[in-house]
Amino acid sequence: MGIKILKDKCTGCKLCIKACPFGAITIKDKLAVIDLDKCTLCSACVDACKLAAIKLDKPTDVSHKLSADELKQYRDIWVFAEQKDSLVQSVVFELLGKGRELADSLGVRLCAVYLGEKVDQQVKELVFRGADLVYVVESAKLAHYLCESYSAVLAELILEYKPEIVLCGATTLGRSLIPRVAAAINTGLTADCTGLEIDREKHLLLQTRPAFGGNIMATIICPQHRPQMATVRHKVMPEAAIDQERQGKVIKKYFAEDKLLSRTKLVNFIREQEPTVNIAEANIIVSGGRGLQGPDNFKILQDLALVLGGAVGASRAAVDSEWIPYSHQVGQTGKTVCPKLYIACGISGQIQHLAGMQSAEIIVAINKDPSAPIFNVATYGIVGDLFEIIPALTAQFKQLI
Numbered sequence: 001m002g003i004k005i006l007k008d009k010c011t012g013c014k015l016c017i018k019a020c021p022f023g024a025i026t027i028k029d030k031l032a033v034i035d036l037d038k039c040t041l042c043s044a045c046v047d048a049c050k051l052a053a054i055k056l057d058k059p060t061d062v063s064h065k066l067s068a069d070e071l072k073q074y075r076d077i078w079v080f081a082e083q084k085d086s087l088v089q090s091v092v093f094e095l096l097g098k099g100r101e102l103a104d105s106l107g108v109r110l111c112a113v114y115l116g117e118k119v120d121q122q123v124k125e126l127v128f129r130g131a132d133l134v135y136v137v138e139s140a141k142l143a144h145y146l147c148e149s150y151s152a153v154l155a156e157l158i159l160e161y162k163p164e165i166v167l168c169g170a171t172t173l174g175r176s177l178i179p180r181v182a183a184a185i186n187t188g189l190t191a192d193c194t195g196l197e198i199d200r201e202k203h204l205l206l207q208t209r210p211a212f213g214g215n216i217m218a219t220i221i222c223p224q225h226r227p228q229m230a231t232v233r234h235k236v237m238p239e240a241a242i243d244q245e246r247q248g249k250v251i252k253k254y255f256a257e258d259k260l261l262s263r264t265k266l267v268n269f270i271r272e273q274e275p276t277v278n279i280a281e282a283n284i285i286v287s288g289g290r291g292l293q294g295p296d297n298f299k300i301l302q303d304l305a306l307v308l309g310g311a312v313g314a315s316r317a318a319v320d321s322e323w324i325p326y327s328h329q330v331g332q333t334g335k336t337v338c339p340k341l342y343i344a345c346g347i348s349g350q351i352q353h354l355a356g357m358q359s360a361e362i363i364v365a366i367n368k369d370p371s372a373p374i375f376n377v378a379t380y381g382i383v384g385d386l387f388e389i390i391p392a393l394t395a396q397f398k399q400l401i
């Protein structure tokens with residue numbers, strides 16, 4: 001991929017300067033000059049140039065389908081091992097659990113890809129959780145996620161080793177990284193999957209995710225491009241068990257410094273200050289909806305969550321009303337959670353909310369409307385006024401715990 005000015009055609013007419021949305025072009029000695037640090041290869045200048053003086057090499061033939069022989073060159077299942085502060089994130093263990101099942105079904109290897117520093121302990125953990133092979137790129141420049149360097153490295157590894165499936169968590173990082181990689185290597189991507197299966201005969205990954213506002217579950221396939229890439233929601237699949245006897249191979253790859261450059265840099269990472277735990281990791285979640293009637297009333301949920309050692313969640317109605325920050329939202333456009341106990345307070349139970357919490361082990365619903373749909377998924381239902389029930393529960397639990 002690249003862009004260049006054809007000197008024999010350019011007259012320095014400046015049309016390209018007007019067209020460039022990124023201010024990447026200047027004129028020097030009556031010739032256009034492109035600043036590659038600013039250019040995104042969007043091709044606006046190519047379209048604007050009346051003299052065909054700008055040449056853009058970009059894989060535009062996205063319809064190119066791989067032949068049967070080309071498809072056969074792709075093998076193995078890869079899991080991108082997202083790390084934070086050199087600790088592999090728990091979504092990776094969920095993907096390794098599912099990945100192991102899929103790899104065994106296809107008779108191929110399960111591989112993990114780890115970019116970062118302080119690799120040794122993390123690599124062991126990936127093997128203990130089911131990886132047969134770990135590709136490692138160790139560099140201080142990869143210590144923290146930066147989309148340009150991470151996507152350049154992952155795309156190059158994929159082009160070299162040709163995995164047939166690449167999985168990554170549908171986390172903030174995964175949602176930024178994987179689309180860039182898929183576009184760079186000209187393959188498809190199914191984002192936000194909640195289920196993965198294998199069609200063994202056709203070597204196809206059956207990627208299931210909610211569609212049309214959560215009203216249907218769509219199963220998506222990628223028959224003629226490789227690898228088949230999917231991001232998968234956190235907490236919808238069980239974590240792989242740890243087996244400390246497992247042995248695996250490690251392949252360390254070296255990338256030149258210029259491959260690891262990035263136009264963005266991490267300035268700081270500031271943790272959200274929360275009195276209770278993060279909902280994505282919590283075993284107990286006390287969640288509130290429009291029935292809470294206002295932001296101050298979330299205090300009664302917080303009191304119950306603190307007594308139970310849990311987190312506070314919310315419906316989108318409560319988040320949209322700005323009663324509680326978005327990071328607490330559970331559901332299709334919020335977080336998917338899978339706690340042991342989910343207490344839904346003043347939440348009606350619309351399908352988009354259920355999409356994010358119905359795999360909780362025990363669901364307790366508190367609602368004054370006995371016909372509220374939340375009772376259809378609840379293990380235990382309490383019909384009544386949450387303003388009476390929640391403080392009473394908190395008081396009882398305080399005595400017990």
Ligand SMILES: Cc1cc2nc3c(=O)[nH]c(=O)nc-3n(C[C@H](O)[C@H](O)[C@H](O)COP(=O)(O)OP(=O)(O)OC[C@H]3O[C@@H](n4cnc5c(N)ncnc54)[C@H](O)[C@@H]3O)c2cc1C
Pocket residue numbers: 213288289290291292314315316317318329330331332333334335345346347348349350351352353356366367368369372384385386387
């Ligand atoms: C594309 C799309 C994506 C969406 N994504 C999400 C999402 O991620 N998460 C999400 O939650 N929603 C999402 N929604 C919105 C969803 O459809 C609902 O509008 C929302 O979940 C309703 O929130 P609620 O249950 O808090 O409010 P309501 O539906 O208004 O329910 C409030 C409930 O509180 C009960 N109540 C009232 N007062 C009391 C009381 N004193 N005691 C006990 N019960 C009481 C009522 O009986 C009622 O059942 C999405 C919608 C769309 C279209």
